[in-house]
Amino acid sequence: MADVTLTVDGKKITAPAGTLLIDACRKAGIEIPAFCYYPGLSLQAACRMCVVRIEKIPKLQTACTTPVAEGMIVATDTDEIKQSRKAMLQLVLANHPLDCPVCDAGGECELQDMTFKYGAADSNFVDVKNHREEQQWSPVVYFDRPRCILCYRCVRVCGEGMDVWALGVQNRGVSSVIAPNGGDHLDCEECGMCIDICPVGALTSDTYRYKTRPWEMTHVSTICTHCGDGCKTTLGLRSSSDGMEIIRGDNRDKSGINGDFLCVKGRYAFDFANHKDRLTQPLLRNAEGKLVPASWEEALTFAGQRLHEIRDTRGGEQIGVIGSNRATNEESYLLQKFARSVLGTNNIDHHRTADYVSFAKALAGQEQRAASLREAETAPAILLIGGDPTEQHPMLAWNLRTNVRHNRARIYVVNHQEIKLRRQATSFLKISAENYSAFTRFLAGEENSIFGAEATALRETLATEPNLLVIFGSELRGAAIEALVRYGLSLPDTKFACLGDYVNSRGAADMGLYPDMLPGYVPVQQPGAFATEYGERFPAAPGLDLPSMLDVAARGNLAALYVVGSNPVHRYGVAAASLKNTFLIVQDMFLTETALLADVVLPIANLYEKAGTVTNTYGDLQLVRKAADRAGVRTDLELIVRLADTMGADVHALVPFGQGTRADMGQSRGAQSGEADRHAVWLAAQNLEPKLSPFDPSALLDEIQRLIPSYSFSRLELFAGNDQHVQATSKNNALVQISNLSQRPDGVLPSMDTLFTSGTMGRYSSKLTEVHDSRNKEILVAAN
């Protein structure tokens, strides 16, 4: 829209027509206070803090509801306005308990800040304040009515933002009170947005209330460890007896890919870190077959020696490696490099939650076709096939809802279930669960319709949508993904997103945790540069995938299995006896079903306790910062390096730290120059310094960037904490070969997590379990 020019406090400012005065002023650095105004939510004009004087209008006007107009003359700091703001604060404080010394919000309270700035230190009221007892509305949410200033942010974020509508206003006048629409409790998704958005301490969370004073915490921005959306979270930390303890998760600074959004997991399910069953000491199986504590030296030496021995006697093909959906990119990269170059095996896999390989194959040779999570908030039209974002990708669901609300985006939902997002959808087409593949072929026009007129109408409508964003769930795999992408590419400027389950599921795939795929989806059989990078032990033939490894183990032919941050025994329903002939090393936080069978258990740090990068399911690369700390645990990265070291491997070859790591001792000349220190050359070309520690993840990030061309991003932006979108593949020749791949088993096993579960880790989150149980109880009560 065209710009208009107006005058505020004698200063000329320009803003697009239609902009609200409050936004225009704030953008120009003129502060306008407000409680009820919250960008993105509906307008209220209830708190009356934002009043301004507009020339030619007799009454003071609310800046939050007034659009800017050409030639408008506005005053924001006259005595009249100062008095008005002060009076509003006096009024709102009149019934306020002023229990700031014990209030959770004390120190980060908007009412405190406003009072401090706009001055209402005096009060003429002598009568008794109205009081109500505090209430617990859910396992998470508490409400203290006296502190509430009725800004209705909670009501709006719950209804408009979350489409949950669990909160409303009861009574009227001074008896007005925010209340759950479900009577005495909340029927909701426990996202905690209401608590987060509360400008005062009226809504508080069970996990945080009365635990600390805000200024006693340090804050670290990192990435949530749970679902594939990879939200940024700012963790509040306080020192505890054995490290740094997380006591709060939110994203109040609104930075990052998710703004201020977090779901129940991001906000409250960090407590697994302090679970009483957390392992903090290595365990070794003794002669009696019992797991007993051991020192790190003992455990690592024993594990390393056994691996060494098995590799040398029975060969790398008798060793299997299972990686993690929650480890960093650097760790996953290192793990597969360790498997291939030290253990000498391609038997490496992870719990696959989406068919990223087929997605990469279908998009091979294309540029910029994979969409960022951010685009779900801006795309004019979205085709959502399969998946249930509300349950499994809450941030995506938030973006889609916001997009509909703000931009009137059109969402076309195709699903076998009546997923909640159909409520925002332009159309909802229900198909049966086994028909996804047929539906993609139908879309691509490759199959006569077994679907009705509704589907045909949908296809015709979609043909008129430029800039379509196609998002698909893990129901779609292999040929179905390829057909869908073929269809999408037949429309102008279509983009795609593939939904996988965990924070670094996509990263694990991109980093090559596959028996047949190297980092960047380079086929093992055509390894290109990797052939020389990964040394002599790197086997030429693809290895065993995860189910095959378990089968081979059950037949007694897998000598060793190294499981890093995964619980295949539970996930794949493995019989305990089937691993009895396999030397099993498990790195985990807890004594999981898998760890219970291990010969060596190594306690590890979780994502909140280490640094690195993760890639969300859309390909948004983000920085993980070390926030919490726990005595007695090690990162996966450190453990892999130390295992390699105890095996006698060249650590410099594994992790490019220090200088001249892979150099040929000064003989890099002439015909020999191909053998030069490629890494050092690359570092020099990128203006980067060699890393000094083998445990420095950025040394591995250097190598990832060097070897995976599609991981092209600005390091400055990444290290500044901004998300950087990367593609699964690039136009690079070596990578196009993936498209020549014939059919392969996708091996995808969706974890079917809900909002209140998160794989094995979710079981160790007391808050998540409590919410889950209370929800089930409600359902039972309702059923009876």
Place this chain on the structure above:
Amino acid sequence: MPTLVSHPEEVKIVSSRFGKGATDIERYIELDGYQAARTAVEKGADWVIAEMKTSGLRGRGGAGFPTGMKWSFVPKQSEKPKYVLVNGDESEPGTCKDHLIFLHDPHTVIEGTIIAGLAIGAKMGFIYLRGEYRYLLEIMEKAIADAYAKGFLGKGIFGSQIDFDIISHTGAGAYEVGEESALMESLEGKRGIPRIKPPFPAVVGLYGGPTVINNAETIATVPHVLRMGGEAYAKIGSERNGGTRLFCLSGHVERPGVYELPMGYNLKKMIYEIGGGIRGGRQLKAVVPGGSSTPVLLPNEIDIGMDFDQVGKAGSMLGSGGVVVLDETVCMVEFALRTIKFYQHESCGWCIPCREGTDWLKKTLTRFHAGAGVAKDIDNIRYLAENMLGRTFCPLGDAAAMPTIAFVKKFRQEFEDHLNGKPCAYAKQKMQESVLV
């Protein structure tokens, strides 16, 4: 049924059918009913709006906005259906005129609604009755059913190609929904809180469609205006204040009641001649000229014509026509308390100044009147009211603030008298009187 009063000075237009059995549709037709609507159907919207503009009829709800102009703001073309809304949520203390209209002459409301609908091109009208007027709903609904039966409502009204439907509805007992946009929220089944304006109802109103909303008395006046002609109607009142108005004269007068008088009728004359003077020959203390929200007038301020402009000039408002007369026995602190109790009870609670302001005014005045006041209370009461005035979301806050400011300003001495634990002198006097009786 309340007793009807009458006075020779009255000019009976809106009240012309009161007490004549006009709830019966045949009787109503006999009394020239539905003629105006029939003519309007024949002559069309432009004629109606022109007549209304000429008549100078100003909204009888209190704001006094010219009716013809309001109707002309509604866009001719609209994607969404247009609506006519009759605001019968008569709740302002001291006001009881719409009540009589619904009771005695429901068809004139229906007829006026049809005409308004015609003027703006709406096909649907709603008559919204105050929650406490639930017993009037029966009368209204019977009248609507009769009008349908006669073909005055429904498909092809009066044999034309025009369709028009009317639905009547009652509120749930909230003063706040007398505010037009809150009424729309209520009618839509939502919490009765006002909407942000703009957009104004004429552009985005009920269910998002362009809407004309008029007070019941305004709508009831419309058929009369058309029947007698806008020019004739305009001549009855004072300058820029066409026609007559139903004045609800209450309080300490000898003959309280609803009187229809020309706009601009002298207030003093109204009290002393129409109302028969102060009850029991006592002294006049104050007059609330237009419902409880209007600033009180002192005895030396009442020699004014009762129209929007003249009362405005006297520092108050014509408001809803509720003239409340107070004699010397009234304790003004108690009266202020009673007034604010109403607004505290009726505040919807949406915005800070009204929600908190009315409650703290009530708390302070309650304590103050009970004899536990302190000196700073008086200034604080005024401070509270002054800081509510013009700062609230809707006019309810002003409605509470304006009279309060006037009470403190004009009767400060009475407030002073209450200080220092002294019991209220006026309450004491009353008590003595009741003992003597």
